[in-house]
Amino acid sequence: MSLMDNLLAGLSLVASFEVFFALFVGICIGVVGGAIPGLSATMAVALTLPFTFSLQPITGILLLLGVYKGGIFGGCIPAILIKTPGTPASSATILDGHPMAEKGESGRALGMALWASCTADIVSNLALILFAGWLASFALKFGPPEFFALILFSLTIIAGVSGESLLRGALAAILGLLLATVGLDLVYGTNRFTFGDPNMMGGLNFIAVLIGLFAIPEIIAMAWNPVAHLGKPRALGQSKVTFADYKRCFKSIIRGSVIGVFLGSIPGIGAAPSAFLSYSEARRKSPNKENFGKGEIEGVAASEAGNNGVAGATLIPLLALGVPGDVITAIIIGAFMVHGLQPGPMMFILNVDIIYGLFIGLIVSSVFLFIVGSVAIKGFRFVADVPKRILMPAVLVLCIYGVFAVNNNIFDVGVMFAMGWVGYLMMRYRIPAAPFLIAFILGPLLEDNFRQAMLMSGSDPMILIRGPITWFFWVVTIITVVAITRSVVSKDKLGV
């Protein structure tokens, strides 16, 4: 069959009101789910999954994909407005998005987030459609040693998000690495720092740590000094993003999308590291370097492009190899299985109509995302105008509810509050939270892949430099570390 035939077969499958309606509804559910702190895109997809069992395969899968894409975008709304990432992927958006909101530019920040998200979404979808096979075979070259080198490189992001003091950033990162060791040891299966509590055996819940670290300190600060914010020019998100803004950030958006596509196509990384990497790359290359972290619109664009760039690409390992790339695609693969579909190379032959149907649906989803996102921004923007004294208690209720709902476990709510106090102390001592979070995400990946590599080689460290991919990441890691050291040293000289 020619491409045209395939396209037509796909079109005949998706060209019904029901399919597009499902996609649209999915995106709406996703945006709202992502915008509620603690609910997260993953939760929204998991909650939608059972509803797809009775639908046609293509309808059900597009519904889930809509929820996924909407959720990843929706997460930026609370990140910008109330400094609480709606979904882990949008944690990087806080760094510049929230300072923009504080300056009264929440409308501009949200607008840029939407434009960057949709652009990255299109790039990601095109990458899926055009390069799926090639990227999948590239992804299959990633064994534990390659992963280890990549994650090691990613840890250099910490320097990019540490703000004023690298030492403080490193301190936060070490704390994050430490807390990430709680739970069962991967290789031996023994308990680590669980203090005999079964609840700790699964490790600290990621969402609970995330919300605790970002949202709760704000609430505690508010309770401590309820009138501190009065008189600050927070009001009104009437400001809008302009085309000039978009043009200026375009390079960062494309760079972020490409980073997202690459990290998304490799199973096991996910959207949050991609957003942070895109952010730190944008900062490194930007002429306004100093302004990053203080409300630079390019920072918002880069991180949103980084996380939405993952959304389409994460389907590459799913469709081309049949392996889930992250937690969300692991849920979506369940929907394939229920309908007796077997994702993998053969699907491009056996169910080519479904594949092309999905492609068409994905392209349309970028447009839907733009429409739904615009409406959502118009509605949510006014959250910025709600007095903080009224907003914060509502946020607290949402956080508690959301964190409980992730795992239906009251222990997680306790973790959230404990982390909230840690976060508050960190805030008081001007220790940045972002490096903590990056270390908390990347630490276990680094450790697991290192140990798996050691198991593979019988503890021969030479395996860590076994091929061109590892060499590449070692070299860029060394270059980055040297560059960071030099900038710190020269800063010291200037300072003294």
Next chain:
Amino acid sequence: MNFRQIATALSVSAALTIVPALAEYPERAINMVIPFGAGGATDISARAIAEPLGNAVGKPLIMVNLTGAGGATGSVNVKNAKGDGQTMLFARVGSHSVSPAMKETLPYTLDDFRFVTVYEINPVACAVTPASGINSMEDLVAKVAEGGVSYSSSGVGSLLHIAGAMVLKEFGVENPLEAATHIPQKGGGAAATAVLNGTATFLCTNSSALASFVANGQLKPLMVTTEQPITGFDAPTANELGKPALNQLVGWTGIAGPDDLPDDVATKWEAWMATATQDEKFIKTMTSAGSIITLMSEEEANTFIRGQFEVFRALVDDLGMRIEG
């Protein structure tokens, strides 16, 4: 208000006045704990039975994913729940026969639960990549003797972990723990990926988890552990290879309550499950994913689970796989 609504209203109010006297189970919606994440084998199985089961029960079932620590978090939650049948658990092979056999540190034992049924069996298959040049179990064992063979699993104490060791042991590898390296991964998807990208040589897992890779020609099955061949798996059965002991090596899903679950509740569950597993849609969903629907009575389920536990326990003791730290 039509006649039917009036009748319903009357019967409901009648029921409400009678309930305190009889307190017939279930009084309200039942919490069903799924100790594994959404989209996994346990979750799909649980969600598939939820609808017919809910109809049989006549009260809503609240499906709750309580995940973490290889199913331990959710299992402990049900263990500590009141034994009134309002909180029940989807028990699974990994969390309720492999982990208890292996992990000294597990915060529960089999005695903490009352298993009311096992309703689904998942055959296990072992597979390698076609590129490995391994075409039969014989080849694999020969390769193990050469050294450098490894197998992936979804984590310590998972079915995949013990399956790799058990299969090699049955095929005459003296000390499988030293002859082959176990490379644990985080989850079943990652375990399959590890074999695909060459991190590990082989894996033994539920046929449903392998079906798509086998159909796509990405993985080559070497053996299935059931007596009967499995559709889509062009590989000999354990019996054909003269290893009927491997028949014990299967996955399963069942339903359990806390150990103080009263008899009348257990009896009710048996009846409900008998109705629910007749549902055509449920059977179709599960069998298309490679499962075998076999409804066991409480007694059969206990014999089955204990039997499997004893086999695994003996193997664990034999090989020194016990985790005590």
